Amino acid sequence: MTETGDFIRRDRGRHPPAFTPGYKTSVLRSPKCALVSLEQGPGEKAGPVFPRSMLAPLDNDLIRNFGTGGEAIGERIVVHGRVLDECGRPVRNTLIEVWQANAGGRYRHKNDGYLAPLDPNFGGSGRCMTDDEGRYFFRTIRPGPYPWRNNGSDWRPAHIHFSLFGEAFVQRLISQFYFEGDPLIAKCPIVNTIPDPAAREALIARLDLAQQMPFDALAYRFDIVLRGRRQTFFENL
Amino acid sequence: MPVEYLKETPSQTGGPYVHIGTMPAVAGLPVRSQETLSVLAGATTPGERIRIEGVVWDGSGHPVKDALVELWQADSTGSHHAEGFSGFGRAAADFATGEWSFETVKPGSLPWRDGRPQAPHVSILIFARGINIHLHTRMYFADESAANAEDPVLRSIEQVGRRATLVAERTRKNGVPTYRFDIRLQGDAETVFFDM
Numbered sequence: 001m002t003e004t005g006d007f008i009r010r011d012r013g014r015h016p017p018a019f020t021p022g023y024k025t026s027v028l029r030s031p032k033c034a035l036v037s038l039e040q041g042p043g044e045k046a047g048p049v050f051p052r053s054m055l056a057p058l059d060n061d062l063i064r065n066f067g068t069g070g071e072a073i074g075e076r077i078v079v080h081g082r083v084l085d086e087c088g089r090p091v092r093n094t095l096i097e098v099w100q101a102n103a104g105g106r107y108r109h110k111n112d113g114y115l116a117p118l119d120p121n122f123g124g125s126g127r128c129m130t131d132d133e134g135r136y137f138f139r140t141i142r143p144g145p146y147p148w149r150n151n152g153s154d155w156r157p158a159h160i161h162f163s164l165f166g167e168a169f170v171q172r173l174i175s176q177f178y179f180e181g182d183p184l185i186a187k188c189p190i191v192n193t194i195p196d197p198a199a200r201e202a203l204i205a206r207l208d209l210a211q212q213m214p215f216d217a218l219a220y221r222f223d224i225v226l227r228g229r230r231q232t233f234f235e236n237l
Numbered sequence: 238m239p240v241e242y243l244k245e246t247p248s249q250t251g252g253p254y255v256h257i258g259t260m261p262a263v264a265g266l267p268v269r270s271q272e273t274l275s276v277l278a279g280a281t282t283p284g285e286r287i288r289i290e291g292v293v294w295d296g297s298g299h300p301v302k303d304a305l306v307e308l309w310q311a312d313s314t315g316s317h318h319a320e321g322f323s324g325f326g327r328a329a330a331d332f333a334t335g336e337w338s339f340e341t342v343k344p345g346s347l348p349w350r351d352g353r354p355q356a357p358h359v360s361i362l363i364f365a366r367g368i369n370i371h372l373h374t375r376m377y378f379a380d381e382s383a384a385n386a387e388d389p390v391l392r393s394i395e396q397v398g399r400r401a402t403l404v405a406e407r408t409r410k411n412g413v414p415t416y417r418f419d420i421r422l423q424g425d426a427e428t429v430f431f432d433m
Contacts, residue, residue, distance in 0.1 A: 015245075015370045016370060018368070018369060023369070025366050025367030026368070028367070028422075029301065029366075030369075031427055031428075032296075032424065033427050037433075038433050039433070040433050041349050041390070042317075043311060043317065044360070048309065065268070085243070086245060097259055099259075100257075109254040109256065109265065110332075125269075170433055172307075172362060173248060174251045174255070174364055174371060175246055194249075202247060203249070225246045226246070228242060
């Protein structure tokens with residue numbers, strides 16, 4: 001039977017609030033009014049469906065999916081994990097999009113003017129879909145940290161941006177994950193927009209030596225949790 | 238002890254280079270340039286072809302030029318997942334002006350939880366640098382004023398005067414019915430954002 005229940009309410013205390021002055025850009029881009037809380041309608045409990053056929057063979061291989069046939073320079077890594085909902089159910093066939101800077105912290109984006117050079121064989125854009133058990137993986141190079149204009153020159157820890165849809169519009173999520181042991185994580189005003197230390201920890205990918213590709217690539221494990229769906233005990237009309 | 242569930246992965250801002258992963262052609266990458274995500278409808282899509290356009294404005298009245306706007310809507314009959322119409326779109330603000338737009342069809346009415354009709358609307362998410370967790374809003378159509386007056390979601394907004402921030406005026410642009418939807422993140426006439 002298809003579940004039609006509502007999605008569990010988003011715990012806004014686990015997410016960063018909109019207004020976080022330590023991250024300066026949020027000051028003018030955060031609503032002053034409270035969000036209006038509403039029940040979910042049928043439109044919010046549905047969401048876009050992407051066909052697996054949209055994926056090209058190298059979409060999840062950022063070492064090889066850009067450039068002239070050569071490989072990207074940097075620390076070769078595999079990132080893998082599972083996407084589960086809050087009830088522990090695998091989120092199947094959902095699109096994961098990732099984007100990142102190259103090994104030197106430079107983005108291949110027309111607006112990035114950082115002096116670190118571009119890598120002719122690195123684009124920094126990838127995507128994959130979860131399998132029937134919610135598993136995903138992609139291969140890339142570990143991104144470098146980079147400076148940004150916040151408090152003078154702040155430095156972002158190495159991070160990879162990621163985006164998920166789940167099966168409903170209310171599960172939509174964009175975030176960033178970081179790498180175990182990076183001393184810049186604790187200093188980052190964007191990481192620290194999240195008030196709860198345990199929630200910040202949930203964004204750190206763990207070194208996974210067992211899943212390394214020997215003499216080729218290190219591995220990191222990063223699991224993702226989307227909002228869960230309630231069971232429908234009674235129709236609440 | 239209350240029952241423990243897994244906890245949702247916390248949100249972080251999409252950052253200034255969100256296009257690399259979501260609309261690489263906009264970032265200047267020559268990959269997936271065939272994907273025109275801001276065009277939902279073609280010549281054969283049933284329904285009235287419309288254009289939706291706007292700017293996301295910050296609290297100082299300046300355009301947010303690095304915004305990513307996502308749209309989710311029913312088809313012209315009020316159904317999701319209709320054959321040949323994904324209902325999903327993505328548009329990037331213009332790096333110079335902040336203008337974004339979609340080409341789509343006007344959605345039909347979708348029922349609310351209790352079976353009451355909702356007024357035709359599109360759901361909109363906003364991602365950008367400085368936005369820690371995406372903002373969720375809805376755009377309604379000014380030429381549906383009777384339906385809007387009965388819409389259960391609009392009526393849930395306590396401050397009656399704020400409801401108008403979700404209603405887009407209809408104009409014509411190059412012969413195409415066009416709805417202008419300016420989103421104000423903060424300050425006077427701040428757009429209503431939802432937690433659903």
